[in-house]
Amino acid sequence: MINKISLFVRKMNSYLRALVKLFRATLHLMAQRYRSASLRFKFAFLVVILLTSTSFILCILTVQIMNNYVLNEIIKRGESVGKSIAASAGYSLLSRDRLGLDNLVFKAKTSNSDMPYVAIVDPDMKTVVHSKTLMIGETIPVAQGRLHRKADDGTTVIELPNPSGIVFEISCPIVFMKKTLGNVIIGMNKSVLLEAQQKVRDRIVIAFGIIVVLGIFASSLLASFLIKPIKELSVGVDQLKNGTVKKPLRIYSQDELGELTRNFNEMSALIAEQKGRINKYAYDLEEAYVSIVKVVAAAIDARDSYTHGHSARVAQLSHVIGKQAGLSKSELEELEVACLFHDVGKIKTPDSILLKPGRLSPAEYKDMMNHVEDGASILSRAPSLVKYIPSTRHHHEWYNGKGYPDGLAGDNIPLFAAIISIADAFDAMTSDRPYRKALSEEEALHEIERMSGIQFRPDFVAIFLKLTKESRAKDVPLCVEKAA
Ligand SMILES: [Fe+2]
Secondary structure, rough: OOHHHHHHHHHHHHHHHHHHHHHHHHHHOOOOOHHOOOHHHHHHHHHHHHHHHHHHHHHHHHHHHHHHHHHHHHHHHHHHHHHHHHHHHOOOHEEEEEEEHHHHHHHHHHHHHOOOOOEEEEEOOOEEEEEEEEHHOEEOOOOOOOEEEEEEOOOEEOOOOOOOEEEEEEEEEEEEEEEEEEOOOOEEOOHHHHHHHHHHHHHHHHHHHHHHHHHHHHHHHHHHHHHHHHHHHHHHHHHHHHHOOOOOOOOOOHHHHHHHHHHHHHHHHHHHHHHHHHHHHHHHHHHHHHHHHHHHHHHHHHHHHHHHHHHHHHHHHHHHHHHHOOHHHHHHHHHHHHHHHHHHHHHHHOOHOOOOOOOOOHHHHHHHHHHHHHHHHHHHHHHHHHHHHHHOOOOOOOOOOOOOOOOOOHHHOOHHHHHHHHHHHHHHHHOOEEEEEOOOOHHHHHHHHHOOOOOOOOHHHHHHHHHHHHHHOOOOOOOOOHHH
8 A cells, every 4th residue: 555655656746747847848938939029029918918917906806895895785784674674673572563573574575685584583593573484483593604793782794604695694683672572683695796796797807808908909009119219220230230321210209219219320420421431541542552553554664665655555556446346435444444554563574584685585484474463463452453354364365275374265365355465466566676676567467467366366356457457548547656
């Protein structure tokens, strides 16, 4: 037996632990969900919980107050009826007027539906008159219950333990000529109380429902009112983070949230102003860098008296080729600037190579070839110059893929680089070099035509030959710089 009890206790213990674990896990899950819920939900949830609990407590208090009130009313009415019968019953008892006594009891019983019995007893508790005629002559036992009240005139109210039936028994002494002749005994049941309770409960349920619905609605409205500025602030912070702030946030109220929004707007404006200043500094810095690179490009041309003005002439020739090829105005402008930068890498080429009055050795030629990559590296330092890297890096590529630095071929060679390649070669060939005299235009054009499809892009060669032919027919120089 002891073993069975011990086993049962152990099982119950394990079940209890499992239940506690489940309860904790559920609480943890709810807490997690609550933490990740929106602010609007949290606010509405708290308000609804607060409203519901407050309403619930108020309902309980109301029912309690109402119960006490109704009970008091029941007692008062019972006492009143009892005293009224007692006042009239004294003479009838003395004169043994049974009819009069019956009449009193009958009237009281019929006019009060919540009185299950009304009786008149003698001092020995023997029934003289009773609403239930079978009880006449019987001795009524003293009511067993809690003494609710005892008045100075001897009226007692006993609260009976049975809550579903009769709740009170009221006993009023019948005094005549200062002599107690008996008592009026009245039982009171809960019908009035239950009826009143039911009515109040119905009303409370309706009121409770209305309060909860209104509470949810009001809390939702209040949540919107409070959360709207917070949401806007959140959007504002995102915009500030992404640099897309367009206008100050709207200030909805003059409270702490309004103050917060105002401060945010001021902070946002300050950041925008500082950002603008930084952007301007960056722009100025880049402009300065671009200017330096332009100066460097010009200086390279100036280093060698034979190539003086080379970049400017390449830009002019490239412009006419590009225009004939159908480039837009902005593309042509970009092409001209690209021409100015195309040999900027030569800043790193030693004078001993760049100005050598003779043919370059293979090693020197290799050093010279590095100028395209050096140029790309210089241009990569400024974001606005990055777009000129392809034309700078690839203007020595060959159409057949035998050029440098990457051996690009055909249409893989960037457009500007393919144009600059022709203009660059033409100007180089028609310029004097320390180790040779300049070729004539006819010789240079012939060389370019010969290298079409080998070194140069054929369609651009065709354009260039056509343009030079037209300019010579009109006796207008294709390159003003050269002519000058
Ligand atoms: Fe070059």
